[in-house]
Amino acid sequence: MMRALVFDGKLRFETDHAIPVPQADEALLRIRRAGICNTDLELMAGYKSFSGILGHEFVAVVEQGPEGLIGRRVVGEINVACNQCDYCARDIPSQCRNRTTVGIDGYPGAFADFLRLPSQNLHLIPDTIADDAAVFVEPLAAALQVIEAVHVSPRDRVIVLGAGKLGMLVAQVIALTGAELLVVVRREKQSMLLRRWGIRAVSRDELNPNQAQVVVDCTGQAEGFATALELIEPRGTIVLKSTFHGLPQVDMTRVAVNEIRVIGSRCGPFVAALRLLEAGLIDVEVLVEARYRFDDALSAVEYAAQKGMLKVLLDF
Amino acid sequence: MMRALVFDGKLRFETDHAIPVPQADEALLRIRRAGICNTDLELMAGYKSFSGILGHEFVAVVEQGPEGLIGRRVVGEINVACNQCDYCARDIPSQCRNRTTVGIDGYPGAFADFLRLPSQNLHLIPDTIADDAAVFVEPLAAALQVIEAVHVSPRDRVIVLGAGKLGMLVAQVIALTGAELLVVVRREKQSMLLRRWGIRAVSRDELNPNQAQVVVDCTGQAEGFATALELIEPRGTIVLKSTFHGLPQVDMTRVAVNEIRVIGSRCGPFVAALRLLEAGLIDVEVLVEARYRFDDALSAVEYAAQKGMLKVLLDF
Numbered sequence: 001m002m003r004a005l006v007f008d009g010k011l012r013f014e015t016d017h018a019i020p021v022p023q024a025d026e027a028l029l030r031i032r033r034a035g036i037c038n039t040d041l042e043l044m045a046g047y048k049s050f051s052g053i054l055g056h057e058f059v060a061v062v063e064q065g066p067e068g069l070i071g072r073r074v075v076g077e078i079n080v081a082c083n084q085c086d087y088c089a090r091d092i093p094s095q096c097r098n099r100t101t102v103g104i105d106g107y108p109g110a111f112a113d114f115l116r117l118p119s120q121n122l123h124l125i126p127d128t129i130a131d132d133a134a135v136f137v138e139p140l141a142a143a144l145q146v147i148e149a150v151h152v153s154p155r156d157r158v159i160v161l162g163a164g165k166l167g168m169l170v171a172q173v174i175a176l177t178g179a180e181l182l183v184v185v186r187r188e189k190q191s192m193l194l195r196r197w198g199i200r201a202v203s204r205d206e207l208n209p210n211q212a213q214v215v216v217d218c219t220g221q222a223e224g225f226a227t228a229l230e231l232i233e234p235r236g237t238i239v240l241k242s243t244f245h246g247l248p249q250v251d252m253t254r255v256a257v258n259e260i261r262v263i264g265s266r267c268g269p270f271v272a273a274l275r276l277l278e279a280g281l282i283d284v285e286v287l288v289e290a291r292y293r294f295d296d297a298l299s300a301v302e303y304a305a306q307k308g309m310l311k312v313l314l315d316f
Numbered sequence: 317m318m319r320a321l322v323f324d325g326k327l328r329f330e331t332d333h334a335i336p337v338p339q340a341d342e343a344l345l346r347i348r349r350a351g352i353c354n355t356d357l358e359l360m361a362g363y364k365s366f367s368g369i370l371g372h373e374f375v376a377v378v379e380q381g382p383e384g385l386i387g388r389r390v391v392g393e394i395n396v397a398c399n400q401c402d403y404c405a406r407d408i409p410s411q412c413r414n415r416t417t418v419g420i421d422g423y424p425g426a427f428a429d430f431l432r433l434p435s436q437n438l439h440l441i442p443d444t445i446a447d448d449a450a451v452f453v454e455p456l457a458a459a460l461q462v463i464e465a466v467h468v469s470p471r472d473r474v475i476v477l478g479a480g481k482l483g484m485l486v487a488q489v490i491a492l493t494g495a496e497l498l499v500v501v502r503r504e505k506q507s508m509l510l511r512r513w514g515i516r517a518v519s520r521d522e523l524n525p526n527q528a529q530v531v532v533d534c535t536g537q538a539e540g541f542a543t544a545l546e547l548i549e550p551r552g553t554i555v556l557k558s559t560f561h562g563l564p565q566v567d568m569t570r571v572a573v574n575e576i577r578v579i580g581s582r583c584g585p586f587v588a589a590l591r592l593l594e595a596g597l598i599d600v601e602v603l604v605e606a607r608y609r610f611d612d613a614l615s616a617v618e619y620a621a622q623k624g625m626l627k628v629l630l631d632f
Contacts, residue, residue: 097526222568247567249565249566250563250564250566252564253363253559256556256557256558256559256581257559257582258580261580263576263578264573264574264576265572266572
């Protein structure tokens with residue numbers, strides 16, 4: 001039996017969940033630490049009609065699996081791919097046509113004592129990266145997918161909308177390109193952190209329309225795209241990181257007339273995220289807002305759901 | 317005095333409009349032939365709150381202007397640029413920050429006996445291109461902007477949504493790339509034309525979701541984008557040619573999760589359009605649905621506004 005945080009229309013903390021049994025090419029992981037993401041909160045709001053164990057940001061130790069991995073600390077990619085479709089053949093498992101996604105879509109999540117996962121999804125964590133930092137590998141990889149999706153030139157002016165859990169990582173990644181970076185924030189706490197990193201925090205009202213070459217929407221809200229459309233210059237690129245429940249009204253004619261490029265962006269490269277963390281180029285532990293024992297997971301979720309909250313961790 | 321088709325909330329045919337007086341760097345053009353575009357119909361439906369002389373597809377003869385042009389047949393680019401902003405400096409006058417647009421936005425249109433236009437906007441028409449074909453240079457250039465915006469590979473499967481005035485040109489342009497091309501049509505007339513060109517016409521129901529690398533929305537309707545989102549494969553590119561009055565609801569989360577690229581596309585290269593017409597690679601005269609004397613412009617507009625109508629020409 002194991003503990004698990006389950007959502008099936010309502011959220012429940014269970015202590016009698018069955019421990020998963022790994023298949024031949026899978027490992028059994030014992031979760032050490034996990035992070036609460038906005039997607040978890042969106043799933044609880046109805047996004048994707050998810051039912052099951054939540055959670056997809058985690059650090060674990062391998063209990064069963066390939067010999068070289070047993071007892072080692074790992075992070076895990078969250079797309080469980082079929083290895084047979086055209087996307088898998090092109091080595092894009094994050095877009096596998098038959099995928100399930102850990103704690104998001106059709107696959108049990110990491111808010112539990114144990115998780116089974118294909119061994120091919122695992123990445124060893126270098127000793128120099130602490131658990132508290134390693135739990136950020138998944139969201140940092142997602143932030144890196146922005147610069148996989150669009151070439152950010154050091155001559156560009158880039159605006160990041162939203163300085164939440166993901167926006168703070170995207171901002172740090174963009175800052176590394178040398179581009180002029182402005183982050184639209186609403187809270188003084190975020191401004192202070194950004195200033196510490198030498199990143200300019202602004203309010204929406206300070207910005208002129210049509211002046212940015214790249215705008216990254218990390219607001220997680222339907223209104224983010226409308227703001228991005230106002231700030232982006234003609235022929236500029238909007239990167240969409242926001243996923244949410246609902247269908248906003250969008251001025252598609254403005255996209256056509258101003259020849260805007262809109263690029264969706266999802267999961268990113270774990271290996272690059274580990275490299276940047278190991279090099280000390282991304283400051284993540286300062287983003288930890290609170291830490292709860294897993295037994296108090298319900299309180300942790302409640303705390304994380306407050307506006308403007310950064311990362312809430314669960315200790316197992 | 318001259319004749320002019322004016323829209324200011326309602327459509328009027330005037331016979332006592334003042335003949336425009338060209339400035340130093342402008343030419344005075346006598347219109348020979350003009351075409352009615354969907355944008356004209358959208359403007360009459362309230363798009364951009366336009367007021368003035370309509371029309372932006374035309375063939376003309378230069379009456380006053382640079383010596384080498386006088387008496388010659390020309391087509392004219394429709395963006396009247398400032399020559400001073402950052403876009404003009406980058407040689408992208410179609411996105412000039414201070415532009416007006418002939419017959420669309422802040423500049424009198426071509427549905428009149430005379431039009432003044434900056435000489436830099438003019439292109440000579442080779443003798444081998446008849447007036448009836450030359451009137452298609454502007455929309456054919458707009459169709460070519462699709463392959464300026466996105467690289468269509470001969471390995472791609474491309475779907476064109478909408479086989480109207482613009483869609484029929486976009487389809488012919490895409491066919492030249494060697495890509496697998498499917499055009500979604502609603503009417504037998506369009507199907508027959510496409511088959512004549514060796515292009516496959518299909519109905520929406522015949523198509524599987526998530527299977528096209530490129531989808532071009534030429535529907536001119538809000539629903540076009542939703543259909544494009546269903547048909548495009550993950551990481552595929554949707555090109556938006558549609559402009560219309562109104563704000564559709566759009567599933568932006570699908571754009572993010574499937575990492576779709578959406579690219580707006582507006583005016584295109586006249587020089588390339590003239591090359592393709594001169595080479596006989598695009599069949600345009602067959603797209604002429606009807607021809608009206610300019611005196612009957614009101615009837616022509618009424619006729620052009622019917623569903624499924626291809627190009628209606630005005631003879632001056």
